[in-house]
Amino acid sequence: MEGGVKKMAEAYIYDAVRTPRGKGKNTGTLHEVTSLSLATQALQAIRERNNLDTSKVDDVYLGCVTPIGEQGSDIARIAVLNADYAETVAGVQIDRFCASGLEAVNIAAAKVKSGEAHLAIGGGVEAMSRVPMGANGGSWASDPSIAMKTYFVPQGIGADTIATKYGFSRDDVDGYAIQSQQRAAKAWKEGRFKKSIVPVKDQLGVTLLDHDEHMRPDTTMQSLASLEPSFKMQGEMMPGFDAVIQQRYPELERINHVHHAGNSSGIVDGASAVLIGTKEMGDALGLKARARILGGASIGSEPSIMLTGPEFVTKKLLDKLGMTTKDIDLWELNEAFAAVVLRWVQALDLDMEKVNVNGGSIAMGHPLGATGAMILGTMVDELERSNKERALITLCVGAGMGTATVIERVN
């Protein structure tokens, strides 16, 4: 090593797990399980599936977007303790809104690559039925000094603005929603998620939920057509968000409100965890690497439309890796709203057959802080199943951000 620069380590994915997603209301199956328990069960699964000596884990990064109440005060460290990991394992809760789970993976990978950690876990937890979205407040929407400067509107209005600006009709977005339902149903039927699903146990240790319960595989264009647009009232009447976003996009004569509960991501409960480490540590622990993290990136873009970040972060990351869209075999973008995916596919000229091949959050739900690591795990499984090389995972993020990761299968 003398006189030389130490070569940056590679970050390998050794395992990826997720809980099934429970409906995010008080009648949802997981409503009676604490968020601490969800996170704990994901961490325990990582340990048990890998026969892991947890004292080798340096740190646990858990995404959580509503860190208040039971999810407050660094749920990552508390889950580490509750999962009976070695007490030397640190934990940190992070929040990059909807991409928190993927950001947790990216941070874990970056720490591993930099040598600060040799083994780390990135994942996330969100019990949306127990800690409601938005319960932690925040300045952006409330403080006039920033809300007005950035033309704050809720993200549903941003999604409808994307549909209007880029020309997606109600039929387009509904059609996409049906595709999500059908692909998710097929994936479940064929057992494509089997490798990563960790059923949630109740207080007795009895299995409580072993499948995503938000799905509606029978959805049709007709059934979706009966749903009222969710953001029309607040857009056109009180308090009138359409006029606010038109101040940023004066080219829009009006906003076409096309999104509703059926073509937007579902509110659900769930947790996820991904085990990441160096080659040396994996070898020492007898772990089998499944994929390599080629790189991650985040970006900011125009905040009021809010959800166009994936296009820009995808370009940024591919540029950084010296790649083009041709180098990616599978594309995964969180289905926050149908128009977000349609715009991304349009902007990057992607083949829909390679995008969200096993469905997404419209069918299965979006447990905010956990989703990023969940869909990354889905891609690890799918690369192996379909014998493909590389996948790009990305999410649109509040306040105009985007986060992305490229992984490569290694076995």
Add this chain to the structure above:
Amino acid sequence: MENFKIDVDSDGIALVTFDVPGRSMNTVTGSVMRELVELVNTIKGDDKIKGAVICSGKASGFCAGADLGELNERGAAGAAAAPKSEEEKLKAQFEQSFTLNKSLRALETCGKPVAIALEGLALGGGLEIALACHYRVAADNSKIKFGLPEAKVGLLPGAGGTQRLPRLIGVQNAAMMILQGADKSPQEAKSLGFINEVVPAGSTIEAAKTWVKANPKAVAPWDVKGYKVKDNPYSPGGAMASVGGNAMVSKQTNLNYPAQRHILSCIYEGTQVPIDAALRIESRYFIKTANTPQAKGMIRSLFVSMQALAKGANRPQGVPDYPIKKVAVIGAGLMGAGIAYVQAKAGIDTVLIDVSQESADKGKDYSKRIVDKDVSRGKITKEKGEEILARIKPTTDYAAIKNADLVVEAVFENPALKAEVTKKAEAQLAATAVFGSNTSTLPITGLAEASARPANFIGIHFFSPVERMGLVEIIMGAKTTQETLAKAIDYVLKIKKTPIVVNDFRGFYTSRCFGTYTTEGIEMLSEGIAPAIIENVGRQAGMPMGALEVSDSVGLDTALKIGRQMAEAMQQDHSKDPRGALLAWLVEDKGRVGRKGGKGFYEYGDDGKPTRIWPDLSQKIEVKVKECPPALKEELTKRFLFRQCIEVARCFEEGVITDPRDADVGSILAWGFAPYTGGCVSYIDLFWGAKKFVEEADRLADTYGERFRPNKLLRDMAAKGETFYERFGAKQAA
């Protein structure tokens, strides 16, 4: 103390009478602010005083708030004596502004109960004094107004109003009241919760004293230990209100009005901290707001100048008052009918003449419809309504004009017809009577040629709908005398409108300048800018409607006709001008004449309201600019506003208009020029300064055409560093 008188009764209750000498209404002057300190010290320090009741020595009410004229001057004087750095200046401004908050806070925490007895109005600073008392008693009279109107002139309540009101009546109610500057009656105020007790008129002092005696240890609710604003922005109930409030204010103000934004910030930030910190926050935002060009422009135009003009500031002196008892209106169309109504309402005997009795009667029906509506809504009594209608006499007979003090001619814009009407009317008129023509474009000097007495001939240009538009543009013909002008102004003041005075020129002042907004919009359209961008940016710049929508309202056929006339006069081929070709295609090929025909740039619903921009416009003009990022929005905003302001500057150079107050108030009231600017002149003076304005206008001219080129006047002002108000302010002093 000259403003406050203290009488201590046998119970030890000090009756404090607020009575500013030499004024009919109490206002919060610099002297009042200074004496408040002494007053509070006395109440607090005098052991004989057990508590206090504040009342007014004026029959007109308690207090109308700050003296805005004085506030304006104080600001200017403060700036003149300003310390070196910007930060020192701001600190000094803060200290000065915080004085009142400090005094009122001292009153509130003086340790003795203080109540206020309100027999009349309390507005602005007046209400803020009341809010700093522990108990508020009001007389039961629905005509009494309580409110914080500062936002209407671009300011915010700076003496605790943004803090005490939300704590008393809730954030949402307080925000609505302050943002809109809305008034409340005593009963409304009581149900909202900022008046404690409403008692019969004349007994407020007694009730207030009773409360003081019963409550020797009064403290404000927010001084009770453990107090928190329960609907603060991060409470369950307050969150929605703050998010929704931001959106609503964004929508309503297009972010052009800093006062409204700062009011929300005062409430948002202030309700999260104890009252003392909250008051400091408020004072900071008050200064921040008062220093904006918006506040300076709005105070000057919408308050000081408007009040001056409403008192006849531009009326020639030395002409005796001209009592207006009877006025004839010729032409009972929409304008004539509206003029008849406002006259009758102002107590003027009105003759309404048209060519047929049926048309004349139809003109009177217009008044009847308004009166019936007002009666049914309880705005006026049935008797009052009948009285108004009885004053209007519809007829075809010119002999009815006899004894009229003034005639308003409101027939079609046809010079020959107007000439005929002038002759027929003058035959009936006394030698001293005034003949006014309500033309919007025809030069007065030309019309006066038909008159036997051009000295008495004047333009009196109303705006539609007459009963709602506050402005009247008075146009001097070449031979019109100052005496005639004075009489015309007396008439306009009598019907409670604001007069501005301009000289004769095609389009006068308002029609000429206003037209530049619509032509700039059509100009943008012919450049290939998407119509939605043109319309949204126009509205977001502060104009009441998009330029294309205004064109539709005026009539595309009218615009085509005027365009052709002007092209002819300048010996140009109108069809070669892209704007001309576009209009000709719309009107002559597609039959789209505008709103009146149900189709123009827009499509219209059965209710006559625009439903959407006509999508086939793109058949004629290819849309090249489909997106509007902030830089383009800023550029288009500038084009809209600069274009109008440059035309105003040209009017000054040509002598069409001579008084900046007329120009500013006229631009806002006549064609709705972005009110937050204080008007076209203030936009140049306060937002840019002549030098920067000229630089920017030159750039626009180089890029978009000579119509933006600054004239000699602007260049001269830029060179001298002058403002319009300095250069043309002589009349103001007179």
